[in-house]
Amino acid sequence: YLLAMKGPAASDSPAASADSASAKDGFQVERRQSQLLISMNGRPLVEFVFRDDKILRPYFSNARLVNGLKVTRNHPPVEGIDELDHSNLHPGIWLAFGDINGYDFWRNKAAMEHVRFVAEPTIKDEQLRFATECRLKESDGEPLCLLTNEYTLTARPNGWLLIWSAEFRADKQPVIFGDQEEMGFGARMATTFTEENGGLIRSSTGKQTAKKTWGQPASWCDYSGPDPDSGGIMLMAAPKNFRQSWWHNRNYGAFVSNPFGRKAMKQGETSSVAIAPGKSMRINFGAMVHDHREFNAEAEYEAFKRLIPE
Numbered sequence: 001y002l003l004a005m006k007g008p009a010a011s012d013s014p015a016a017s018a019d020s021a022s023a024k025d026g027f028q029v030e031r032r033q034s035q036l037l038i039s040m041n042g043r044p045l046v047e048f049v050f051r052d053d054k055i056l057r058p059y060f061s062n063a064r065l066v067n068g069l070k071v072t073r074n075h076p077p078v079e080g081i082d083e084l085d086h087s088n089l090h091p092g093i094w095l096a097f098g099d100i101n102g103y104d105f106w107r108n109k110a111a112m113e114h115v116r117f118v119a120e121p122t123i124k125d126e127q128l129r130f131a132t133e134c135r136l137k138e139s140d141g142e143p144l145c146l147l148t149n150e151y152t153l154t155a156r157p158n159g160w161l162l163i164w165s166a167e168f169r170a171d172k173q174p175v176i177f178g179d180q181e182e183m184g185f186g187a188r189m190a191t192t193f194t195e196e197n198g199g200l201i202r203s204s205t206g207k208q209t210a211k212k213t214w215g216q217p218a219s220w221c222d223y224s225g226p227d228p229d230s231g232g233i234m235l236m237a238a239p240k241n242f243r244q245s246w247w248h249n250r251n252y253g254a255f256v257s258n259p260f261g262r263k264a265m266k267q268g269e270t271s272s273v274a275i276a277p278g279k280s281m282r283i284n285f286g287a288m289v290h291d292h293r294e295f296n297a298e299a300e301y302e303a304f305k306r307l308i309p310e
Contacts, residue, residue: 024041024042025041026040026041026123026126026155027039027040027045027123027126027127027128027153027155028040028042028123029121029123029128031121033051034049034050034051034052035047035048035049035050035051036048036050036121036130038128038153040066040155040160041066043064043066043067043068044062044064044068045063045064045066045160046060046061046062046063046064046092046093046162047060047061047062047092048060048151049061049091050114050132051114054088054108055088055091055108056105056108056110056111056112056113057094057095057096057105057108057111057112057134058094058095058112058114058132058134058149059091059092059093059094060072060091060092060093060094060162060287061075061091061092061093062074062075062092063092063093063233063287063289064289065159065231065289065290065291066159066160066291067291069230069231070190071189071190071193071225071231071232071233071289072092072093072187072188072189072190072233073090073092073188073189073190073191073253074190074191075087075091075092081191082191083191083252083253085252086188086254088108089106089107089108090186090188090253090254091188092187092188093162093186093187093233093287094185094186094187095149095164095166095184095185095186095285096112096182096183096184096186097177097182097183097184097260098178098180098181098182098183099177099178099179099180099183100136100144100175100176100177100178101138101144101173101174101175101176102178103136103138103139103144104139105136106180106182106183107182109139110136110137110138110139110144111136111137111141112134112135112136112137112147113134113135113136113137114132114133114134115132115133115134115135115146116132116133117130117131117132117133118131118132118133118148119131119150126154126155127152127153127154127155128151128152128153128154129150129151129152129153130151131148131149131150131151132148132149132151133146133147133148133149134146134147134148134149135147136168143171144173144175145168145169145170145171145175145275146168146169146171147166147167147168147169148166148167148169149164149165149166150163150164150165150166150167150309151163151164151165152165152307152309154307156288156290156300156303158288158290158291158292158295158296158300159231159288159289159290159291160288160289161286161287161288161289161300161303161304161307162286162287162288162289163284163285163286163304163307163308163309164185164284164285164286164287165282165283165284165308165309166282166283166284166285167280167281167282168275168280168281168282169275169279169280170275170276170277170278170279170280171277171278172277173277174274174275174276174277175274175275175281176272176273176274176275177260177271177272177273177274178260178271178272179260179261179262179263179264179270179271179272180260180261180264181248181256181258181261181264181265182248182256182261183256183258183259183260183261183264184245184248184256184257184258184259184260184261184285185235185237185256185257185285185287186235186248186254186255186256186257187223187233187235187254187255187256187287188253188254189223189225189232189233189253189254189255190225190253191253192225192226192230193223193224193225193226193230193232193253194251194252194253195209195210195223195251195252195253196251196252196253197226198225198226199223199224199225199226199232199253200222200223200224200226200293201213201221201222201223201249201251201255202221202222202224202297203216203218203220203221203222203247204218204219204220204221204297204298204301205217205218209251210249210250210251210255211251213247213249214247214248214249214250214265215246215247215248215265215266215267216246216247217244217245217246217247217267218244218245218246218247219236219237219239219244219245219301220234220235220236220237220297220301221234221235221247221249221255221257222234222235222297223235223249223253223255224290224293225293227293228292228293228294229291229292229293230293231289231290231291231292231293232289232290232293233287233288233289233290234286234287234288234290234297234300234301235255235256235257235285235286235287236257236285236286236287236288236300236301236304237257237259237284237285238283238284238285238286238304238305238308239305240284240308241259241283241284242259242273242281242283243259243273244259245257245258245259246258246259246261246262246265246267247265248261248265257285259283260273284308284309286304286308288300288304
């Protein structure tokens with residue numbers, strides 16, 4: 001089916017085309033068998049993939065600025081244009097964990113399996129909202145815990161904001177998050193945006209470059225392209241998360257907000273974050289896809305905090 005911000009209700013058919021919508025303003029959504037194709041003002045914006053045989057977790061791929069310029073690396077990466085490393089680990093914008101109860105959900109050795117849409121996509125007041133339920137499975141397929149992901153996409157003056165709110169619920173055994181670099185909310189920038197190609201990484205603390213921001217605590221980090229109008233992505237961690245994030249930032253285009261890897265990020269003793277049976281833990285992150293290198297990052301962070309779901 002397809003949803004448009006304005007206009008009549010659309011067909012329930014997964015094959016419905018965006019061209020069938022009478023309105024081209026704001027968000028539009030087209031449902032496919034394994035993904036949502038999300039557009040804005042009639043242009044492709046980003047793809048949300050909830051089922052993939054190779055990448056065993058939900059993710060957003062091929063994110064674009066409102067003007068259509070792609071800001072995350074091509075997925076899959078294109079030989080001769082992109083670096084081909086980590087093609088199934090860095091699909092665009094993702095939430096993943098290299099160690100939960102000893103199982104590796106970052107490198108696709110264990111699955112965050114899509115179960116259902118808890119809330120179908122709805123568009124209202126310049127926002128697109130939907131929610132999914134995942135079952136985390138151990139490497140042998142045994143269930144570990146449930147994860148509910150709430151997604152909110154909001155139109156902003158400088159682009160668009162994705163909020164990813166994740167709630168883990170432990171069942172009969174504790175859920176324990178280990179200590180690795182590869183833990184948390186990440187993105188892989190388009191090749192032309194990378195620091196290696198003239199891009200800039202800066203943090204909420206004023207530090208710049210991958211080297212100087214790596215392992216450091218910050219509320220947000222922004223990765224922008226080389227030109228004033230090239231735009232970028234600002235990843236943000238909510239202040240009410242259980243702990244401030246450290247940052248796993250790389251000059252080749254990957255950057256990750258990581259509140260788990262204290263020792264891995266060289267910030268202290270080994271971390272172990274546990275959810276007791278019957279309890280839950282929520283973490284919130286944001287990705288602001290913006291269309292200029294210079295923008296008011298602090299104002300966007302304040303907007304993110306106001307828009308986080310209760």
